[in-house]
Amino acid sequence: MTSSDPNTPRSRLEYFVDGMDCASCVQKVERMIERLPGADSVKTSFNKQTLELELDESRTPRTQLEENLRALGYSPSPLRPAAAPTLPVAAQLEYFVDGMDCASCVQKVERMVATLPGTGDVKTSFNKQTLALALNEAQTPRATLESNLRALGYVPSLLGGVPTPAPAHDDHDHHDHSGHDHAGHGHVHEAPKPGQPWYATGQGKLVVTSGVLLALAWLFGFVEPQFATFGYIAATVIGVWPLAKKAYASARFGDPFSINMLVSLAALGAVLIGQAAEGAVVVFFFAVGELLEGIAAGRARAGIQALAALAPKTALLVEGTGTREVPADALQVGQTVQVNPGARVPADGTILTGTSSLDDSPVTGESVPVVKSAGNIVYAGSINTDGVLTVRVDKAASDNTIARIIHLVEEAEGSKAPTARFIDRFSRYYTPGVVAVSALVALIPPLFLGAEWYPWLYKGIALLLIGCPCALVLSVPAAITSGISAGTRRGLLIKGGAALESIGTVKTVAFDKTGTLTAGKPRVTDVVGLNVGRTEVLRLAAAVESGSSHPLAKAITDAAKQDNLPLPAVTDAQAIPGKAVTATVEGRTLSVSSPRHAATLTALPAKLSATIETFEKQGRTAVVLLDGAAPLGVIAIRDEPRPDAREAIAQLRALGVNTVMLTGDNARTGRAIASDLGMDVQAELLPEDKLKVIADLKAQGVVAMVGDGINDAPALAQSDVGIAMGGGTDVALETADAALLGERVTGVAQLVSLSRATMQNIKWNIAFALGLKAIFLVTTLLGYTNLWMAILADTGATALVTANALRLLRWKGGGPAAPRAVAPLPTPTRA
Amino acid sequence: MPEITLYTVPNCADCQAVKRLLTSHGATFTEKNVRGDPGALAEMQARADVRIAPVTVIGGQVCSGPFAEQRPQILAALRGGSALS
Numbered sequence: 001m002t003s004s005d006p007n008t009p010r011s012r013l014e015y016f017v018d019g020m021d022c023a024s025c026v027q028k029v030e031r032m033i034e035r036l037p038g039a040d041s042v043k044t045s046f047n048k049q050t051l052e053l054e055l056d057e058s059r060t061p062r063t064q065l066e067e068n069l070r071a072l073g074y075s076p077s078p079l080r081p082a083a084a085p086t087l088p089v090a091a092q093l094e095y096f097v098d099g100m101d102c103a104s105c106v107q108k109v110e111r112m113v114a115t116l117p118g119t120g121d122v123k124t125s126f127n128k129q130t131l132a133l134a135l136n137e138a139q140t141p142r143a144t145l146e147s148n149l150r151a152l153g154y155v156p157s158l159l160g161g162v163p164t165p166a167p168a169h170d171d172h173d174h175h176d177h178s179g180h181d182h183a184g185h186g187h188v189h190e191a192p193k194p195g196q197p198w199y200a201t202g203q204g205k206l207v208v209t210s211g212v213l214l215a216l217a218w219l220f221g222f223v224e225p226q227f228a229t230f231g232y233i234a235a236t237v238i239g240v241w242p243l244a245k246k247a248y249a250s251a252r253f254g255d256p257f258s259i260n261m262l263v264s265l266a267a268l269g270a271v272l273i274g275q276a277a278e279g280a281v282v283v284f285f286f287a288v289g290e291l292l293e294g295i296a297a298g299r300a301r302a303g304i305q306a307l308a309a310l311a312p313k314t315a316l317l318v319e320g321t322g323t324r325e326v327p328a329d330a331l332q333v334g335q336t337v338q339v340n341p342g343a344r345v346p347a348d349g350t351i352l353t354g355t356s357s358l359d360d361s362p363v364t365g366e367s368v369p370v371v372k373s374a375g376n377i378v379y380a381g382s383i384n385t386d387g388v389l390t391v392r393v394d395k396a397a398s399d400n401t402i403a404r405i406i407h408l409v410e411e412a413e414g415s416k417a418p419t420a421r422f423i424d425r426f427s428r429y430y431t432p433g434v435v436a437v438s439a440l441v442a443l444i445p446p447l448f449l450g451a452e453w454y455p456w457l458y459k460g461i462a463l464l465l466i467g468c469p470c471a472l473v474l475s476v477p478a479a480i481t482s483g484i485s486a487g488t489r490r491g492l493l494i495k496g497g498a499a500l501e502s503i504g505t506v507k508t509v510a511f512d513k514t515g516t517l518t519a520g521k522p523r524v525t526d527v528v529g530l531n532v533g534r535t536e537v538l539r540l541a542a543a544v545e546s547g548s549s550h551p552l553a554k555a556i557t558d559a560a561k562q563d564n565l566p567l568p569a570v571t572d573a574q575a576i577p578g579k580a581v582t583a584t585v586e587g588r589t590l591s592v593s594s595p596r597h598a599a600t601l602t603a604l605p606a607k608l609s610a611t612i613e614t615f616e617k618q619g620r621t622a623v624v625l626l627d628g629a630a631p632l633g634v635i636a637i638r639d640e641p642r643p644d645a646r647e648a649i650a651q652l653r654a655l656g657v658n659t660v661m662l663t664g665d666n667a668r669t670g671r672a673i674a675s676d677l678g679m680d681v682q683a684e685l686l687p688e689d690k691l692k693v694i695a696d697l698k699a700q701g702v703v704a705m706v707g708d709g710i711n712d713a714p715a716l717a718q719s720d721v722g723i724a725m726g727g728g729t730d731v732a733l734e735t736a737d738a739a740l741l742g743e744r745v746t747g748v749a750q751l752v753s754l755s756r757a758t759m760q761n762i763k764w765n766i767a768f769a770l771g772l773k774a775i776f777l778v779t780t781l782l783g784y785t786n787l788w789m790a791i792l793a794d795t796g797a798t799a800l801v802t803a804n805a806l807r808l809l810r811w812k813g814g815g816p817a818a819p820r821a822v823a824p825l826p827t828p829t830r831a
Numbered sequence: 832m833p834e835i836t837l838y839t840v841p842n843c844a845d846c847q848a849v850k851r852l853l854t855s856h857g858a859t860f861t862e863k864n865v866r867g868d869p870g871a872l873a874e875m876q877a878r879a880d881v882r883i884a885p886v887t888v889i890g891g892q893v894c895s896g897p898f899a900e901q902r903p904q905i906l907a908a909l910r911g912g913s914a915l916s
Contacts, residue, residue, distance in 0.1 A: 713844030730899040734848040
């Protein structure tokens with residue numbers, strides 16, 4: 001019996017054990033339990049025929065115990081649920097997996113994990129080289145997972161600084177970091193140190209070893225020609241040994257047709273039919289191919305991690321009258337920092353004093369500096385170009401926008417695109433299929449057609465190599481990773497392969513008007529009084545709206561402020577969303593309402609109606625000031641379209657995508673603005689109408705919805721692809737499928753073309769991978785190719801796919817960057 | 832996993848964001864719409880002393896306010912929940 005630390009969490013279990021009805025049976029059960037790690041305080045009851053024990057399920061899950069009992073011929077039935085589950089139902093674990101740096105390695109790990117009971121939410125990140133999962137340790141202790149990983153040839157290290165409990169002594173994890181909070185420093189634990197030379201990596205070592213062995217064997221051939229073969233045999237066996245070990249482990253964990261298995265079989269087969277030299281060459285080329293994959297993954301990773309490096313390491317903390325240099329990581333929310341000209345902003349925050357142009361390109365991809373002053377938000381990593389700023393820290397370093405973007409991108413790697421899932425399924429059939437074909441080719445002609453053994457065995461072995469799906473498995477994730485990385489550097493944040501895939505297929509893009517197509521900063525353009533002065537209309541309307549944060553209200557109160565109008569006191573302010581605001585001002589019940597709502601209350605004079613119509617045809621929003629039911633005047637407000645909105649719509653049209661503007665504005669205003677921009681419009685929509693419109697559009701094809709991510713979150717969620725614009729807000733980042741971190745509408749067209757470029761890239765990759773295979777399949781059967789050419793085909797395809805996917809990293813998108821306004825307010829429309 | 836209750840209202844971006852956050856962390860939660868459900872509203876007020884959705888109750892911890900404020904608290908509570916209680 002294992003004695004264990006009394007502090008270890010243990011489940012108290014009690015079973016009725018059917019069949020344990022003799023003394024020797026009891027003994028047998030007790031002996032079995034003695035050998036179980038983590039079992040303690042065992043009591044067997046002869047009277048009740050029960051077994052009671054305490055079990056540390058992080059070392060032996062209860063399922064294991066039950067299985068062992070059944071193996072001995074007894075059926076346990078639990079008598080009570082374990083008292084208070086003493087283990088987390090599912091621990092969220094995140095491992096950095098050293099050596100898992102190729103697409104097929106990732107697949108191998110995923111397959112192994114899939115065979116373990118109690119695993120869920122498995123996410124592998126191509127960028128971070130991590131494996132994150134929810135693990136029910138009652139079913140599979142983490143030690144099992146880790147030893148399985150090691151058996152496959154990978155070294156897992158748990159992220160979050162929690163040492164894994166060594167099997168020798170118990171230690172459970174109170175601080176089970178669930179990996180989600182590593183946004184800020186996930187890259188810090190990156191094991192293969194950036195800049196680590198290729199020959200120092202696991203794959204690099206294999207290349208060097210197999211290359212050296214091959215060269216030695218070749219030289220040995222000159223010295224002792226009659227023993228040359230032995231040199232090659234040695235080279236093959238030594239080179240193939242690590243592969244064979246991994247292949248065996250994979251087979252044990254439910255993946256008998258791993259790439260390692262194919263190569264091991266082929267290399268050893270070559271030795272057996274007397275082609276040891278070719279076997280050694282096969283091992284060498286295979287190692288080269290694997291190395292290339294590792295390099296590709298590293299390149300895509302570096303692109304994202306470069307972003308993380310942009311946040312400065314130190315900050316000038318304002319203390320009393322002076323400043324003190326502190327590490328940026330140590331900044332606390334609420335502290336004040338000073339940012340000097342030319343320095344980078346150390347934390348996400350709000351400007352307290354000073355005005356400066358900030359280059360936000362690290363976050364938004366926008367290279368034109370933006371003027372910001374007190375009250376504006378700044379991002380960690382932005383460059384302060386001219387003025388001195390003091391900034392209040394709003395977010396800790398690990399949670400700033402840039403860290404979250406990196407984290408989101410890394411998470412995106414883990415969500416598989418539909419194509420990737422298809423390829424996974426395909427290779428699951430393809431590889432065994434090839435093995436079967438190669439076995440038939442090797443055996444049928446000699447056995448049944450009287451052909452010679454040697455040439456057909458040779459062909460069979462060559463086919464095994466052709467069956468390696470390396471390049472195929474790599475074709476999708478390499479392109480997706482590169483595509484997402486390229487987008488991020490242009491301020492286009494795409495949260496996952498599925499989103500990246502579907503954006504390119506959209507038939508319609510629906511745009512919310514306010515704050516998306518327009519800057520969301522409406523200004524009062526005209527005030528018309530009916531029997532009262534213009535100033536009086538503005539003064540009363542501003543009073544009614546004084547408590548509202550609605551953009552139209554803000555436009556009116558700003559205009560009153562500009563005219564230095566003192567506002568009277570207000571009571572009983574009430575809003576009817578989308579229709580009117582009422583309040584009691586100077587003893588009168590006043591309301592500011594949409595013309596349509598006003599018309600239901602009173603008959604508007606013809607002259608007033610004509611004025612309203614004129615304003616609306618010019619794309620302005622008109623509101624009516626009423627005293628009870630008597631109209632006092634009209635105020636016209638216009639929200640200008642963004643400078644690049646027109647161009648963005650034209651670009652989308654050129655890409656063959658329909659565009660439609662959704663707005664709560666009245667039809668005339670909506671039409672005026674939409675025709676300026678050259679797009680369709682659906683106006684006078686209440687929030688719930690937008691959902692209906694999206695649903696109707698979905699019937700015709702894939703729909704993307706572009707909005708601010710705040711006011712139209714439901715519409716974004718309803719569409720196939722929700723795109724948040726002027727992102728960076730927590731809500732938008734969380735809810736949208738993609739976010740335009742800059743404020744350019746043209747980003748939507750860029751997303752579409754990036755998605756199409758990525759899909760195109762994937763098609764090429766698959767064509768390279770399968771095309772080369774097909775060619776070599778035919779030439780092998782005709783007897784033109786030899787083994788090392790077959791493996792070279794696979795290595796060559798891997799190299800082509802890698803190089804092709806990396807081309808995407810250089811994707812620049814189209815269109816010049818337009819200057820942009822400072823963070824807009826999220827704005828609902830009110831007609 | 833501690834018990835999680837999320838009080839929401841329809842068409843609320845912050846509520847959506849909290850839902851996505853919880854879902855992306857594999858947390859299961861009970862959602863209660865407090866608009867037009869006086870019982871749920873009373874329950875929310877009793878637990879959080881606020882009338883504004885979203886309110887997220889994780890185990891014994893109550894988070895309210897805009898998503899940006901709740902997010903770190905929710906993450907911390909989820910982490911606390913994935914360790915031993």
